[in-house]
Amino acid sequence: MERRALLEAFGDRISLPSLPEVVLRINTAIEDPSIGAAQIGRIAAEDPAITARVLRLANSPFYGLREPVTSAERAVTVIGARALRNVAMQCSIVKRYEHLRELSEFDLDGLWRHVVLTARLAHAIGLASARRCQLNPDDLYACGLLHDVGKVVILDARTDEYLECLRISSRTGAPLHDAERQIFGFSHIEVGALLAREWQLPEKVAHAIEFHHGPTRAIHEHSHVGVVAIADQLAYREGTETFDSTLARLGKVAERCLGIAPATFSSLAETVRGADVEALG
Ligand SMILES: [Fe+2]
Numbered sequence: 001m002e003r004r005a006l007l008e009a010f011g012d013r014i015s016l017p018s019l020p021e022v023v024l025r026i027n028t029a030i031e032d033p034s035i036g037a038a039q040i041g042r043i044a045a046e047d048p049a050i051t052a053r054v055l056r057l058a059n060s061p062f063y064g065l066r067e068p069v070t071s072a073e074r075a076v077t078v079i080g081a082r083a084l085r086n087v088a089m090q091c092s093i094v095k096r097y098e099h100l101r102e103l104s105e106f107d108l109d110g111l112w113r114h115v116v117l118t119a120r121l122a123h124a125i126g127l128a129s130a131r132r133c134q135l136n137p138d139d140l141y142a143c144g145l146l147h148d149v150g151k152v153v154i155l156d157a158r159t160d161e162y163l164e165c166l167r168i169s170s171r172t173g174a175p176l177h178d179a180e181r182q183i184f185g186f187s188h189i190e191v192g193a194l195l196a197r198e199w200q201l202p203e204k205v206a207h208a209i210e211f212h213h214g215p216t217r218a219i220h221e222h223s224h225v226g227v228v229a230i231a232d233q234l235a236y237r238e239g240t241e242t243f244d245s246t247l248a249r250l251g252k253v254a255e256r257c258l259g260i261a262p263a264t265f266s267s268l269a270e271t272v273r274g275a276d277v278e279a280l281g
């Protein structure tokens, strides 16, 4: 759907969330080769919440540092500017939609857990398929983080109608994006892609978000779309009886489309499954 048509479809009761100025400046700085990591860290240091999360990430066992990092400038040189951007976006989104926690019919924590798991899987799959996938793992993480954010954007703007979508989906077993289309004429995929473009993320990020529910041809033909779709499906099945069969099925897709050996795919999926996914925020 064209952006203009999409915005018209939203009507005047919806607005895309704007990123805080600090995060927008970080996004712009990342695309500017003349700006170094330390300088980007100094921008991040202006926001205490972002700084706290960045320090926590840089000091996590994943990076295995001997000496703890205590400044955002140094932390960015450890985790990288794109990972910093992801942390900053994560903080902003969670804060922006915190009030939706009051809705008993919507599992906000469940959604945050799902997107973080999808992001981590997309990052891990991206690392394993680096030769075939043109999008770098940190941008794939951003795809995972934003792929379903359209749900909360619509929910926030059209709460009653969106809750009806949830009821239709659970009553009929239809995928939620089909129920969204039935009610609104568009779904969270178009909204998520629009958001990625508004936030000046790489075009491939928007593209992967837009096609994470298919069609199958897009998933098979574009490696970055394939990575995000596979990560999404695997994360969706986490903790269910069908996880193992889904893992086996997606393993074949990952081998064919991304060149990942089945054993590698299983082990990375298991690693991410076992990871402690803390709530965002
Ligand atoms: Fe989705």
Ligand SMILES: [Fe+2]
Pocket: 114, 118, 147, 148, 232, 236
């Ligand atoms: Fe999803």
